[in-house]
Amino acid sequence: xxxxxxxxxxxxxxxxxxxxxxxxxxxxxxxxxxxxxxxxxxxxxxxxxxxxxxxxxxxxxxxxxxxxxxxxxxxxxxxxxxxxxxxxxxxxxxxxxxxxxxxxxxxxxxxxxxxxxxxxxxxxxxxxxxxxxxxxxxxxxxxxxxxxxxxxxxxxxxxxxxxxxxxxxxxxxxxxxxxxxxxxxxxxxxxxxxxxxxxxxxxxxxxxxxxxxxxxxxxxxxxxxxxxxxxxxxxxxxxxxxxxxxxxxxxxxxxxxxxxxxxxxxxxxxxxxxxxxxxxxxxxxxxxxxxxxxxxxxxxxxxxxxxxxxxxxxxxxxxxxx
RNA sequence: GGUGGGAUACCCAAGCGGCCAACGGGGGCAGACUGUAAAUCUGCUGGCUUAUGCCUACACUGGUUCGAAUCCAGUUCCCACCA
Numbered sequence: 494x495x496x497x498x499x500x501x502x503x504x505x506x507x508x509x510x511x512x513x514x515x516x517x518x519x520x521x522x523x524x525x526x527x528x529x530x531x532x533x534x535x536x537x538x539x540x541x542x543x544x545x546x547x548x549x550x551x552x553x554x555x556x557x558x559x560x561x562x563x564x565x566x567x568x569x570x571x572x573x574x575x576x577x578x579x580x581x582x583x584x585x586x587x588x589x590x591x592x593x594x595x596x597x598x599x600x601x602x603x604x605x606x607x608x609x610x611x612x613x614x615x616x617x618x619x620x621x622x623x624x625x626x627x628x629x630x631x632x633x634x635x636x637x638x639x640x641x642x643x644x645x646x647x648x649x650x651x652x653x654x655x656x657x658x659x660x661x662x663x664x665x666x667x668x669x670x671x672x673x674x675x676x677x678x679x680x681x682x683x684x685x686x687x688x689x690x691x692x693x694x695x696x697x698x699x700x701x702x703x704x705x706x707x708x709x710x711x712x713x714x715x716x717x718x719x720x721x722x723x724x725x726x727x728x729x730x731x732x733x734x735x736x737x738x739x740x741x742x743x744x745x746x747x748x749x750x751x752x753x754x755x756x757x758x759x760x761x762x763x764x765x766x767x768x769x770x771x772x773x774x775x776x777x778x779x780x781x782x783x784x785x786x787x788x789x790x791x792x793x794x795x796x797x798x799x800x801x802x803x804x805x806x807x808x809x810x811x812x813x814x815x
Numbered sequence: 816g817g818u819g820g821g822a823u824a825c826c827c828a829a830g831c832g833g834c835c836a837a838c839g840g841g842g843g844c845a846g847a848c849u850g851u852a853a854a855u856c857u858g859c860u861g862g863c864u865u866a867u868g869c870c871u872a873c874a875c876u877g878g879u880u881c882g883a884a885u886c887c888a889g890u891u892c893c894c895a896c897c898a
Contacts, residue, residue, distance in 0.1 A: 532854085570849075597852065608850060611876055649857080650855075651855045654851095702823075731852090737853080760842085769853090771845080771846070771847090775846080775848095
């Protein structure tokens with residue numbers, strides 16, 4: 494089979510639905526490799542709190558985009574797209590299928606729909622803009638790019654900062670730059686990407702999240718965080734906001750007790766899972782698969798998917814075969 | 816047993832005669848999102864044939880008043896101190 498015709502799979506869903514286990518099983522059955530779509534697993538060192546695949550898992554199936562950058566570096570959707578493109582061609586050269594699996598909606602979208610030709614964030618400029626009062630930034634935006642000013646979420650500092658940042662960096666208004674698509678996003682051309690999103694009943698998902706968080710603390714999340722803090726975690730804008738680490742940092746500083754922190758992490762993780770579902774529900778083309786409470790449901794899904802993979806031309810998602 | 820403080824919507828908490836279905840925060844629900852996204856931001860959150868309307872509501876009972884979550888009396892429960 495020609496590399497380009499090898500199927501690519503997209504598996505998504507909220508944290509702790511069980512997507513990784515399915516991706517792993519799928520990869521083994523079809524001889525595929527996994528491309529992690531996770532904004533935090535890219536960081537070296539963020540292991541326990543990101544539920545990173547274990548060394549054993551990684552020995553079973555080759556994983557990409559995990560541990561690719563240092564704790565002291567920044568990361569963004571554009572870098573994800575670039576690295577994912579390299580990973581996919583690498584995988585296909587080997588005659589294998591790429592299985593994208595993760596929960597970062599923006600990265601899925603950036604990959605499937607492409608990004609615009611605009612410059613990356615500039616740490617120094619960004620710091621300056623973030624220190625500027627929002628009304629001042631809005632004035633500048635209104636003066637230099639009326640269209641963006643009118644369409645942007647003016648109450649969200651992040652959006653405003655980025656818009657002004659691009660305008661200053663390029664010396665041009667942002668709106669025209671946002672009309673052109675970046676080429677090179679593989680799915681941009683085909684438009685065929687259809688993301689399979691796994692979901693579970695709320696009570697079920699919540700129980701799984703709670704169990705996972707308990708397991709993380711039992712596995713030494715607090716110790717890992719302490720270690721990472723001496724390695725620069727506190728200085729990393731992105732990694733420091735990771736669920737679990739963020740709350741544990743506060744705990745380590747003495748702001749909160751352990752039991753309370755564990756409960757908080759469970760809650761924040763649950764809220765995050767809800768946001769993920771909202772994102773996939775509205776922002777991407779998706780097929781949904783329910784994973785019910787009993788374990789039999791999972792194996793049923795596995796069997797149903799597994800039996801289809803021998804089929805030629807098996808396509809752009811798992812769901813089509815269920 | 817005595818004295819003082821307190822009981823407000825799912826939780827915390829403001830209000831202390833009308834502008835109160837009741838500030839604020841949390842939680843919940845819904846939503847936005849194109850280079851920080853496990854981030855950031857928004858709306859709604861007593862009930863009702865969704866209305867410048869009605870009903871039910873601020874521990875309970877009764878009272879004062881044109882009018883009470885707000886004042887008075889009694890009751891119950893909580894907390895603190897004294898015995």
